[in-house]
Amino acid sequence: MHQANPSHSGILAVYRNANRFKNMDSKAIVNAIANLETANVPLANQFISLNHWNY
Numbered sequence: 001m002h003q004a005n006p007s008h009s010g011i012l013a014v015y016r017n018a019n020r021f022k023n024m025d026s027k028a029i030v031n032a033i034a035n036l037e038t039a040n041v042p043l044a045n046q047f048i049s050l051n052h053w054n055y
Helices: 026-038
Strands: 012-014 047-049
Touching: none
Parallel strands: 012 047
Antiparallel strands: none
16 A cells, blocks of 8 residues: 555554464554654654554
8 A cells, every 4th residue: 555655644554463462452552653643753654563662
């Protein structure tokens, strides 16, 4: 999707792990988005994995 149309508002992705206990729940996703906002990372035209922002 990102390669087909590189001009977009931004794409946030969550990768799933084979071990379901390592997957991000709703609370972790909200936390990751808050961390992303705090860092003032521009979202436009970006593909961002929220897994890296869950700390």
